[in-house]
Amino acid sequence: MCDVRTARWQRDLELIAGAAKQAGDVALGFFNQSPEVWWKNGGRSPVSAADFAANEKLESILRLARPDYGWLSEETEDSAARLSAETLFVIDPIDGTRAFLGGLDLWCVSVAVVHRGRPVAGVLYAPALDELFEAVEGGAAMKNGEPIAVSANEPGTVSRFAIGEDILKAFPDPFRLKIERVKHVPSLAYRIAMVADGRLEGTFVKRNSHDWDLAAADLILERAGGRLTDLDGRSVLYNRSEVSHAELCGAAGPRVAEFLEGLAEIRSS
The missing domain is CATH 3.40.190.80 (D-Maltodextrin-Binding Protein; domain 2)
Known part of the structure; x- marks a missing residue:
């Protein structure tokens, strides 16, 4: 049963990694091109045409591939229907929109599969840096195909x-x-x-x-x-x-x- 579960999340990881790359390429087409910008949350948070275009790309791929999964995205109107979903996609089409609009390269597409309240597959794709972070439940964290690990500096050090x-x-x-x-x-x-x-x-x-x-x-x-x-x-x-x-x-x-x-x-x- 554990192997079946692991294989399922691995397939989901491959799906979301491909989708994140496509969405990142869409967003990259708007980068440094002065996309149209709107303001939300009482004028505190910017959202751009790039955010919406990347979100649309992710929806077109992921919802078609997993129609039984719930959906939660920063740029999609929330629905209480997701609360009854055991598994769902959790999406930020551009995390770091202010950086994106300012021409800084520290922004990324964030895509996760969440199952029973915890992430089981996750991808961060930073197209302007050509960096892809990936992880799946039970597996290693990867950056551009190579395993990564946290700092080994001991407690009490700088x-x-x-x-x-x-x-x-x-x-x-x-x-x-x-x-x-x-x-x-x-x-x-x-x-x-x-x-x-x-x-x-x-x-x-x-x-x-x-x-x-x-x-x-x-x-x-x-x-x-x-x-x-x-x-x-x-x-x-x-x-x-x-x-x-x-x-x-x-x-x-x-x-x-x-x-x-x-x-x-x-x-x-």
Whole structure:
């Protein structure tokens, strides 16, 4: 039974990887071409013609291939029907739209298959960087076909950490002085992938991230030897009625407890 399940998710991984590449190529055609832009969420978040075109490409491939799967995408109107789906696609056609519109290459297509609340196949495709991250339940995390792993730096050593400067300043001195704050990475999914491939030891995720920002990157980080958790150390659950999340921490496995302890001091202050 386990082999059947593994084979199923592997087939899904191949499907979503191909779809993400096609959607990424669509988006790349708009890159640095001044696509039309609209504003959503009360004018706080941009969405472009590229986001919609990439989303349409993903829908045309994935919904046809798996008509029994549910669907949750940042750029598709949500439907409560997904809550009754045991398995669904969780999509962000362009994670890092602001970077995309600003001509920065740190954006990606994020596609995950979520089963019973947890990702079982995930892909991040960054076409402007020619990078493809992949993971499947029970398998290795891969980047452009090669296995990746989280940083091997020991707890207590200086840590490359993606975190807002205002939050970093709130850390107690002994911990703060061991943090090397990295330049802002506009795509949350790509930032978590940077933890997965060892470029960062950890990242703090502010309140109000969403399923589509996280699901694929979560699995990639997990299979690379890391964890994405809430500040109480619990894994993230997906496909709930509420798709936004409280503060989270993504880190190399050996560093999770260390970072959560530091973050707990902020919460209690």
